[in-house]
Amino acid sequence: MTLIRRPLPAEVVAVRALTPHLARITLTGPGLEDFGYDGPDHLVRIFLPPRPGAALLLPEGADGWYPAVQAMEPEVRPVVRNYTVRELRPEKAEMDIDFVLHGDDGPASAWARKATPGDRIGVLSDGAEYAPPAGTDWQLLVGDETALPAIAAALEALPPDVPAIALIEVTGPDCEIPIDAPSGTTLHWLHRGDTEPGAGDLTLRTVRDLDLPPGTPYAFLAGESAMVTTVRRHLCTDRGFAKDRVYFCGYWRRS
Template sequence: MKASGIIHNPGRGTFRRLQVLRAWRVTPHMRRVVLTGPELAGFSFYRQGLGPYVKLLVPPLNLKDPGWPRIGESGAIECPVDQRPSVRTYTVRDFDEELQELTIDFVLHGDEGPASRWAAKAEPGDSIALLERGFSHPYGVDRYVFIGDHTALPAIAQSLENLPDDSRGEAVICLGDDEDKQHLRAPPGLSVTWLIGEKTIELPSLMRDLKLASAEPGEYLFLWVGAEARLARFLRSHAKDGLSLPKDQYSILNYWRRGFAEGSFERSG
């Protein structure tokens, strides 16, 4: 019998100052930003993790070369109030160790949040910083089920691209606009379904999709969901009580919260 379970790595929190190398729109509402800099040396990227993430320190608007925080004698982070960055969690879409290039995809929400505003205007030479964080890596999985909306698309895309070639499963992605679909590389045994016209995951369609997450006897199934906060809270309860999945068989993350501007509610799970 093969071993199965999940590894959680919270990351080391290493502070790195980076610069924009290039940026472009992948789709009408998604902008890709490639970052680089000498401080990427030694960056730890576990490609097989599901949705590996970092904490971005987004500088205030129009501050091209911010005075980044430093650690004071007391161990506290010190920073001038007018230069204080906004801290947001983002998926590492890709990392090229040879070229020292780190790629992050940003969903564009207009001017609703600091990260979206910054990404929409980012140009080569702009500064940003990150705190190195972690990943989750389930192993011995027989079947994967991914469910997410536009905000979860970078994490789902990164995960599908790096699963073992013999992986099986399904991915269901909700988008408000057909033009925001992307070509995703996935193992032959993993299907991708796009629900167009659904900007967010709604409960009726979600309960339909969750039927995919009913494990067969003896099957090690892993459920990954990126969703609105209240829905994610419901799903964690449903995964445990409705689907009878143990904790090592699901990762359900809060990606945003209804009524909050982008980024003003920090994701968790």
């Protein structure tokens, strides 16, 4: 099967509120049956109209999507953002993406807040990074709500005998979602309450206080950039994690 690595048109078929701040948007389109799925954090780049109500032009070009986007006139250039495939159903040419609704200051969040069936965007398959190396005895997965799709999918795919500790920072109890994690998982929901997303050090403090199991770990850290960086530093400097056993990615930056 040849996987498609160019932007594809997709149409919203369903929108479901998972929590007050998280919307699951189901998309369909020609080519999604060959979108490809490399793992639980499979990256999908979304292409949105430059302004609400404007036409959506998807970049075309043999040199890849990025130069093609840069070559477009600013008034027609699509907005491009990074998301995670929460679930791909190739047999139905469908995918789910879970969007954090953080307000209208970002075009992707603003689009997701108003999305309705029939709306059109572009989607580009871009691969996965989560990859516990051979010899991993246990896993540590840490993130905020932007990493919830990746962490939930990683937990759901774990064999029952692999111990895992997952920490997910959200606003409050109404932002938790069911995760079908195997019995070896210890899942901690961290509630930041009135603290703004990305502010405070709740996740870092909780990781510092964790009793970690013996054996060789693999860590997956994703979410607000400063949180991810400080947690990685703590694991590698104070807890003896080998750097090549810690995947970390700033999914967004608090401004």
